[in-house]
Each structure stands twice: as C-alpha cells, then as structure tokens.
Amino acid sequence: MKYDYLIVGAGLFGAVFAREAADAGKRVLVIDRRPHIAGNVYTEKIEGINVHRYGAHIFHTNNREVWRYVNRFAEFNRFTNSPVANYNGELYSLPFNMYTFNRMWGVVTPEEAAARIEEQRKAAGITEPKNLEEQAISLVGTDIYEKLVKGYTEKQWGRSCTELPAFIIRRLPVRLTFDNNYFNALFQGIPVGGYTRMVERMLDGIEVRLNTDFLKNRAELSALADRVLYTGAIDAYFDLSLGSLEYRSVRFETEVLDKPNFQGNAAVNYTDRETPWTRIIEHKWFEFGKDEEGNDLPKTVISREYSSEWKPGGEPYYPVNNEKNSALYERYREMALREKNVIFGGRLGEYKYYDMDKVIEQALALSKKELH
Numbered sequence: 001m002k003y004d005y006l007i008v009g010a011g012l013f014g015a016v017f018a019r020e021a022a023d024a025g026k027r028v029l030v031i032d033r034r035p036h037i038a039g040n041v042y043t044e045k046i047e048g049i050n051v052h053r054y055g056a057h058i059f060h061t062n063n064r065e066v067w068r069y070v071n072r073f074a075e076f077n078r079f080t081n082s083p084v085a086n087y088n089g090e091l092y093s094l095p096f097n098m099y100t101f102n103r104m105w106g107v108v109t110p111e112e113a114a115a116r117i118e119e120q121r122k123a124a125g126i127t128e129p130k131n132l133e134e135q136a137i138s139l140v141g142t143d144i145y146e147k148l149v150k151g152y153t154e155k156q157w158g159r160s161c162t163e164l165p166a167f168i169i170r171r172l173p174v175r176l177t178f179d180n181n182y183f184n185a186l187f188q189g190i191p192v193g194g195y196t197r198m199v200e201r202m203l204d205g206i207e208v209r210l211n212t213d214f215l216k217n218r219a220e221l222s223a224l225a226d227r228v229l230y231t232g233a234i235d236a237y238f239d240l241s242l243g244s245l246e247y248r249s250v251r252f253e254t255e256v257l258d259k260p261n262f263q264g265n266a267a268v269n270y271t272d273r274e275t276p277w278t279r280i281i282e283h284k285w286f287e288f289g290k291d292e293e294g295n296d297l298p299k300t301v302i303s304r305e306y307s308s309e310w311k312p313g314g315e316p317y318y319p320v321n322n323e324k325n326s327a328l329y330e331r332y333r334e335m336a337l338r339e340k341n342v343i344f345g346g347r348l349g350e351y352k353y354y355d356m357d358k359v360i361e362q363a364l365a366l367s368k369k370e371l372h
C-alpha cells in the first residue's frame with residue numbers, strides 16, 4: 001500500500017480531511033474527476049474578478065473553532081450578505097426586515113409590521129404548518145409569501161410549495177429591525193483571493209490528481225490505499241442499485257460586461273414565476289468592486305442562475321430531502337456502513353445540504369475520530 005488514505009473529491013470536506021491526515025503523518029492521495037480542486041466553491045479569475053463558478057458562496061459561521069480553522073488558510077474580507085428581491089421591477093430587502101415591511105405595506109414601526117403578519121396568518125387559518133406554503137405564510141404573511149417566496153421557491157425546487165416540506169423554510173430570516181444582514185452569524189466574509197486559493201493552501205504538500213474518475217477506476221484506485229474517504233454521490237457509489245436519489249441542479253450563464261456596475265449588489269433574486277432565472281450574481285461586489293490592490297475594476301461579470309432537475313452527467317447541487325428520498329438514502333447508508341475500509345462524507349456522500357461551515361465541522365469531527 002502506497003497511501004494510508006485515498007480521498008475521493010477535492011472539495012472542502014476532502015481538503016480539510018486531507019490536511020488533518022497529512023498533519024497527523026499519514027500518506028494521502030486526493031483525486032477529483034473535475035479538472036480543478038475546490039469542488040463547488042471553486043473560483044476563477046475573469047477580468048481580475050474572482051468568479052464563483054458554481055454559484056455564490058458566502059462563508060458564515062457561529063463556530064469559533066471552524067472560523068479559526070479557515071483563517072489558517074485565508075484572510076477573510078468583511079462582506080455582509082444583503083441580497084435584494086426583484087418582483088416584476090419592485091425591489092425589496094432580503095432578509096425580510098423593516099425595510100421590506102415598509103415597502104410592502106407602508107408600515108413604519110415593528111409593532112405595525114408584527115400586527116400585519118399576525119393578521120394575515122390568522123386569516124389563513126394555519127395552526128400547524130404541513131408544507132412550505134403554510135410554513136411561509138405563518139412566518140411572513142400572505143403578501144410577502146405571494147410576492148417574495150412562492151415564485152422563487154417553485155423555480156428553485158421545480159415543485160409547488162404545497163408539495164415541499166415545511167422544514168426547508170424554517171430558517172427563513174424574519175426581523176422586526178432594519179438589519180440587512182441575511183446571516184445571523186458571528187463571523188462572515190469571503191476569502192481574499194478567492195476560495196480556490198484557500199483550498200490550494202489546505203492541500204499544500206499533498207499529492208492531488210485531477211481528471212481522475214474514481215467510479216471508472218475503482219478497483220485500481222482503491223488498491224492504492226488502506227482506507228478510502230468517498231465524498232461523491234452515495235447512490236452512484238453503489239451503481240444506483242436501489243434506484244436514484246433526486247437532486248436539484250443549477251445552470252449558469254456567465255458573461256463579462258464592459259461596464260463597471262450592472263446591478264449594484266452581489267445578489268438579486270428574481271421572485272416572480274415568469275422570469276426564468278432565480279437570481280443574478282454580480283461577482284465583483286463580493287469584494288467591493290476592487291482588485292486585491294484596492295483598484296476599481298472597470299468591467300463586471302454576472303451569472304444568471306437557472307434551477308433544474310438533476311440528470312445524469314449534470315452536477316447535483318441540492319438533495320431533495322423529502323420522505324421518499326430520505327427513506328432511500330437510509331437504505332444506501334446501511335449499505336455504506338457495511339463497506340470495508342470506506343468512509344462516506346460530505347454533502348453528496350451523506351445526501352444532506354450542508355453550509356460550508358458545517359462541511360468543515362463534519363470533516364474535522366471525522367478526522368478526530370479517525371486519526372486520534
């Protein structure tokens with residue numbers, strides 16, 4: 001055996017575990033089927049702008065251990081996520097806060113806003129929300145649900161809000177303040193120089209092979225190491241033997257514009273049902289429109305995001321954690337537990353939507369269990 005660990009996937013989960021294993025004196029090989037490291041947090045330079053190839057990634061956490069950990073590999077700027085919602089040309093603040101309520105209803109005080117939400121919740125007659133629509137109305141009332149939640153959510157998930165589970169929207173931020181910070185987190189920002197540079201530093205001194213598909217060369221690659229950490233799709237690992245788990249995918253149309261400012265904000269969500277894209281990202285505003293030397297950038301890069309059902313050959317983004325898929329995943333998990341010398345981890349390996357800090361937290365927890 002040449003290696004102690006073969007790590008399948010050079011995204012955050014794989015990179016963190018690889019760093020910890022290497023620091024513990026283990027021999028590590030990281031492989032990825034893509035031509036680049038960093039998985040879905042991969043950023044590439046276009047016109048001096050760090051473009052988030054697979055959609056916007058804003059790091060936020062309340063976990064001090066995770067925050068200290070990522071700061072070993074990157075300096076973070078002070079970016080605060082304050083998206084804007086565009087409903088047929090009407091602009092609203094996200095998260096839902098006093099600016100949103102004032103624009104929607106003309107209310108001025110938190111008391112007035114709370115009374116309007118309560119009035120609409122009562123009128124809807126919802127006591128125990130059974131689906132996403134009922135959960136949203138109980139949180140923000142009917143008007144905001146109809147304009148700012150329903151269309152966006154149905155585009156994102158490709159399903160009616162009445163068919164989606166309530167838990168998807170339970171963390172929807174609703175504030176009776178004028179705070180425009182979407183994330184209620186102690187720590188937040190974007191790595192200066194982009195996520196790819198951060199992951200490069202995590203993998204410093206570790207052997208990495210790109211354009212290497214584990215599932216196509218499983219026997220040969222597995223034979224290289226004592227243990228395998230697999231961060232790909234769990235159903236694909238088992239050749240879909242129990243059937244396919246469902247995912248949502250995202251398609252991006254990215255273009256360079258010969259102007260310094262397209263929309264004045266990093267993220268604008270299009271919440272009407274008719275606009276085909278879910279949002280437009282203007283990447284330069286993640287870094288305040290400046291390059292690393294602090295110079296203004298003369299051009300801009302935008303990405304329109306289109307949500308779609310995942311099909312083989314596409315990139316799986318969001319697990320569809322409904323009852324049917326959760327039950328199927330449990331059957332795959334039982335098979336995974338019986339696999340000798342193979343560990344499953346990460347968003348696809350555990351069929352769970354993780355924020356970045358949770359991915360790192362899970363990878364650190366696994367490394368403590370495995371390596372100490």
